[in-house]
Structures are given as C-alpha cells and as structure tokens.
Amino acid sequence: MSLPTNNSEWGFFGTIHDHADQAEAWNLAMTAIQTATDCPDHAVRDFLDSTSGRHFADDIANGLFAGLTLAAATKAAVSRWMEWKITRRTSRETGIPSGLPYLTGFVAHFEIMADVD
Numbered sequence: 001m002s003l004p005t006n007n008s009e010w011g012f013f014g015t016i017h018d019h020a021d022q023a024e025a026w027n028l029a030m031t032a033i034q035t036a037t038d039c040p041d042h043a044v045r046d047f048l049d050s051t052s053g054r055h056f057a058d059d060i061a062n063g064l065f066a067g068l069t070l071a072a073a074t075k076a077a078v079s080r081w082m083e084w085k086i087t088r089r090t091s092r093e094t095g096i097p098s099g100l101p102y103l104t105g106f107v108a109h110f111e112i113m114a115d116v117d
Helices: 011-016 022-037 041-049 051-065 070-083 088-094 102-116
Strands: none
Touching (some): 011 022, 011 051, 041 051, 041 102, 051 070, 070 102, 088 102
C-alpha cells in the first residue's frame, strides 16, 4: 500500500479526480514512479503532491483521452517523463543535475527537500 496524499485538493490527486478513480490512479502512479526512479515513497508522494504532480496527472489524462487504460496511460507518462532530460536551464533554476531523467531528477529533488526540512 502506498503512502496517502497530503494534498487531496491539488497536485496529482486533485487533478486526476475528473478523469479516473483517485485511489486507483494514485496507487498506480506511486508504484510506477517508485519503480522507475528507485526513490523512496515519501519523495514520490511529495512529487505527486506538488505542481509537478498536477502536470503528471495531466499527462495521464491525455493518455486516457487518447483511449488508453489508466494503467497504460500511467506507464506511458512514466516512460515519457523518464525520456525527458533535465536541461542546463532547469539545472540552474533548481539545482537538479543536468542530464538526469526528468522524473528521476524531480522526485529526487523532493527527497532532498524533505531531508532539509
């Protein structure tokens, strides 16, 4: 079982509610992202609870609109976000190393931010 959201109104959870069952979508996303990035569940949760999580939910919704199942749309979104790379500009703005897969970089960013707090 995955960690519950800390942001039920916004982020991934608040965005996906118009498109799919929230609990199913949350669990699929948590599992798929944790598997792809090898980051801890709290970092994945914090990523999904963020503005980036809202964008990730939008990506899944686009897959659903294209006729994919929720599982296939989630898998496609994870794959796409892993193919994108952190640019030098994003690296300068966030401190995430340039060249990392986008998803890994941002989830790891939230892991580091949790350690700072």
